[in-house]
Structure formats: C-alpha cells, structure tokens
Amino acid sequence: MTVTLCPWTPADLELLRSLVTDPSVSPQFDPFQGPLGLEHKLQDPRLAQRGLRLAFVDGEPAGFGLAWTLDNPGRRWFMIRVAVLERFRRRGVGRRLAEAVLAFAETERAGEPADVATSAWLPNDAAEAFASSLGLTHERWFWLMERPRGARLEPGWPVGIETRDFDGSERMLREWTDIYNDSFAQHYRFVRSGVEVARAIVADPTFRPDGLRLAYRGGACVGFCRNELHAGRGEIGTLGVGHAARGLGLGRALLRWGVLWLEANTPAPVTLLVDGENENALGLYRSEGFAITRTRRIWGRPAAPR
Ligand SMILES: CC(C)(COP(=O)(O)OP(=O)(O)OC[C@H]1O[C@@H](n2cnc3c(N)ncnc32)[C@H](O)[C@@H]1OP(=O)(O)O)[C@@H](O)C(=O)NCCC(=O)NCCS
CATH class of the missing domain: 3.40.630.30 (Gcn5-related N-acetyltransferase (GNAT))
Structure with a gap:
C-alpha cells in the first residue's frame, strides 16, 4: 500500500x-x-x-x-x-x-x-x-441545541433599541466587527476579528444580508444576530450583545428575531451551537425552548516551547 x-x-x-x-x-x-x-x-x-x-x-x-x-x-x-x-x-x-x-x-x-x-x-x-x-x-x-418549530415568540425590542438589517456598507461592516469583538472578548478561545473577516463573510455565496440584524441604542451599535442556512439546519450563527447593553433583554429579543427569520427561510431544524461552559447563554437558550441534541468535543494541547 x-x-x-x-x-x-x-x-x-x-x-x-x-x-x-x-x-x-x-x-x-x-x-x-x-x-x-x-x-x-x-x-x-x-x-x-x-x-x-x-x-x-x-x-x-x-x-x-x-x-x-x-x-x-x-x-x-x-x-x-x-x-x-x-x-x-x-x-x-x-x-x-x-x-x-x-x-x-x-x-x-x-x-x-x-x-x-x-x-x-x-x-x-x-x-x-x-x-x-x-x-x-x-x-x-x-452543545448543539434545537428548538421545536412553531411556537412564535415576538422579539419585543427593549425601549430605546432600534434595529437594522445589514446594508452592505463599510460603516456597518466596522460596527458589526467592533460589536463582535466587544461581545466575545472574554470567551473561550476568543479570536479578535477584523473588517477583512467580515468582508469575507458577506462575500460568501450563502450569506444573506437580511439574515444579519444589528441593534442600536443612541446611534451606537450594541448587539447583533447573524443567521446561517446550512444544508441540514438553520442556525443562529452568532449572537452578541456588547457589555454596555447587557441586562436589557436585547439578547433574548435578537434570539427571537433570529428564530423567526430562520423559520421563515428554511424548513430545516432551528439550531445553535453553544460553549457548554457559557452558563448565561445556556440559560437564555433553554428558557427560549432550545434543548441539547448533540455533543461536540474539543481537544487541545498547549503550545510546545520552541
Ligand atoms: C479519526 C480518523 C481521521 C482516523 O483516521 P485513521 O486513518 O483511521 O487513523 P490512523 O490509522 O492514522 O490512526 C492513528 C491512531 O489513532 C487511533 N485510532 C484511530 N482510529 C481508531 C479506532 N477506530 N479505534 C481505536 N483507535 C483509533 C490509534 O491510536 C491509531 O494509532 P494505531 O493504529 O497505531 O493504534 C477517521 O476515523 C475518520 O476520518 N473519522 C471520521 C472523521 C472524524 O471524525 N474526524 C475527526 C478527527 S478528530
């Protein structure tokens, strides 16, 4: 052989x-x-x-x-x-x-x-x-979590929040990148994102501008939700709320918006993937009807000295 x-x-x-x-x-x-x-x-x-x-x-x-x-x-x-x-x-x-x-x-x-x-x-x-x-x-x-289809929950945006679909502008690319970095900075294996990564995502043939929603308060971008359509499932791809706007109910509202968008755009199961140690996110997803359906394991090894 x-x-x-x-x-x-x-x-x-x-x-x-x-x-x-x-x-x-x-x-x-x-x-x-x-x-x-x-x-x-x-x-x-x-x-x-x-x-x-x-x-x-x-x-x-x-x-x-x-x-x-x-x-x-x-x-x-x-x-x-x-x-x-x-x-x-x-x-x-x-x-x-x-x-x-x-x-x-x-x-x-x-x-x-x-x-x-x-x-x-x-x-x-x-x-x-x-x-x-x-x-x-x-x-x-x-954990891969799935939400049974059909129980419609309206977003109910918090007072003072206004939302916009992605409009393709450089300005929104920058706002989205900044709020992504703000939202995930403390996360497991966080990788700082740059505008070039955002640009590559929107150039992807599967990207849907109306599947990316940004939330603003007083003109500043404070949160976002990006949905992804995969072959076998519709996924809440990334959902983030910046530190300045936490505790208002914005994460829940963005999640509900994402679920409604996915249900309207694919007959496939509505899912998301979450870090098993992200208790805050897990609590939110469970309270919105998501349940664990699959387990993904990550193995690693630290850098070898040179
Ligand atoms: C995981 C996978 C890539 C292994 O490929 P493979 O060519 O069979 O692996 P190798 O023959 O090179 O095995 C390397 C070592 O892995 C371990 N191993 C691999 N498959 C194993 C099995 N089925 N049972 C026990 N040990 C296994 C053994 O230690 C093996 O060394 P050994 O043969 O000297 O005992 C293959 O099973 C696969 O493609 N699975 C589906 C894709 C997947 O799960 N990818 C994720 C990988 S992290």
Whole structure:
C-alpha cells in the first residue's frame, strides 16, 4: 500500500467535495454539505487553504486534513481536522495527514507560541482515540441545541433599541466587527476579528444580508444576530450583545428575531451551537425552548516551547 500526500489546489475542488460528502465522513463535516457548503467553508479567510492536504492510497483519494489559523496578538492557535474514508482507516493515513497539517502549522506559527486543537461530534470512538494519539486532551464540550418549530415568540425590542438589517456598507461592516469583538472578548478561545473577516463573510455565496440584524441604542451599535442556512439546519450563527447593553433583554429579543427569520427561510431544524461552559447563554437558550441534541468535543494541547 502506497500513501501519498499532496497539497490541495483549487483544481481539486470536486475531488475534495467527493471526500467531504462521502457518507463515512459527511456527518462529521455537516457545514461542508449542500450545493455551496464547501465553497462556504473555503471562503473563510481563517481556513488556511495552503495548509490543506489530500491523501491518496495507491492513487485513490482517501482523505484530507485542514487547519484554521486563528490569530490572537502574541498567541496563535490552530484548529485542525482530519478525515479518512472508512475503507482506508486504521492504516496510518489519518496520522500522516495530521502530521502534515501540524507541520504546516509549525511553519505558520513563525516562532510564536501556538496551541493546537481539534473537535468532533460524539459519539466517535475513533476521533477520541485519534485525538489522544496526537497528544490532545479534553478541553471543552459544546452543545448543539434545537428548538421545536412553531411556537412564535415576538422579539419585543427593549425601549430605546432600534434595529437594522445589514446594508452592505463599510460603516456597518466596522460596527458589526467592533460589536463582535466587544461581545466575545472574554470567551473561550476568543479570536479578535477584523473588517477583512467580515468582508469575507458577506462575500460568501450563502450569506444573506437580511439574515444579519444589528441593534442600536443612541446611534451606537450594541448587539447583533447573524443567521446561517446550512444544508441540514438553520442556525443562529452568532449572537452578541456588547457589555454596555447587557441586562436589557436585547439578547433574548435578537434570539427571537433570529428564530423567526430562520423559520421563515428554511424548513430545516432551528439550531445553535453553544460553549457548554457559557452558563448565561445556556440559560437564555433553554428558557427560549432550545434543548441539547448533540455533543461536540474539543481537544487541545498547549503550545510546545520552541
Ligand atoms: C479519526 C480518523 C481521521 C482516523 O483516521 P485513521 O486513518 O483511521 O487513523 P490512523 O490509522 O492514522 O490512526 C492513528 C491512531 O489513532 C487511533 N485510532 C484511530 N482510529 C481508531 C479506532 N477506530 N479505534 C481505536 N483507535 C483509533 C490509534 O491510536 C491509531 O494509532 P494505531 O493504529 O497505531 O493504534 C477517521 O476515523 C475518520 O476520518 N473519522 C471520521 C472523521 C472524524 O471524525 N474526524 C475527526 C478527527 S478528530
């Protein structure tokens, strides 16, 4: 058996699609599914296309590995993911892919400390063992939560709040970026966002301007909700309220707006993904009828000294 690894190039788009949509891989890569799912993921400026690797066994496509480069001032981290088609498993292909992606990350970190993490939906005994074989240990649980459709709850915007759909302007891109950074600064593995990331999101073929709502108070942007339409679900993609506007009921109102928008725009289940240690958010989602349906596990390892 000969295993060959190659860097991915845009000419391999359909080959990568055939790997990511293989039934033995697709449940672990759900946002990559659907007609534009792969394009949607590749549009993410943090998904390092230069680090993407394809594996072939005796010339047949067998798997892929990829990394997101997540920059924080003074500390980077890499989220890596590996997949091998079922018929090629337990032959060291996954390990070879992981090593290649980690070697890419090592070059990219350019002397800076960098953590490595990976994640998978559970149950997944292979991923558990695989992560452990790479020296990664448990870091966090994330929950996928779903809300039964149909119980309409109107937003009831707090007094003094006015809301606007995204209008495509540079000004709104900046407001959205700033309120994202303000809302998430204290979060697990927070990565500061820049206007270029916001620009890439709105250039994504699956982005819907009317699915991004910004909330203002006294002319200042104080919160936002962005919905995402995936192949199998409609998701409250990101919801944030800045520190200055917490405790007013704005998070609940934005969430209700998001649920109504998703129900009007897709027949798929309405979901969201939440950090299992984000008690405030969990409390809000539970009180709005969301319940946990799937578990995602994150494993990590701190930066190795250089
Ligand atoms: C996880 C996955 C990538 C492993 O690929 P693979 O090519 O079978 O892995 P390897 O043969 O290189 O195994 C490397 C090590 O991982 C561990 N491992 C992998 N699969 C395992 C399994 N099913 N049971 C027990 N240990 C396993 C072993 O320690 C193995 O080393 P060993 O064979 O010397 O004992 C593959 O099962 C897969 O694609 N799953 C679906 C996608 C997925 O879950 N990705 C998330 C990965 S974090």
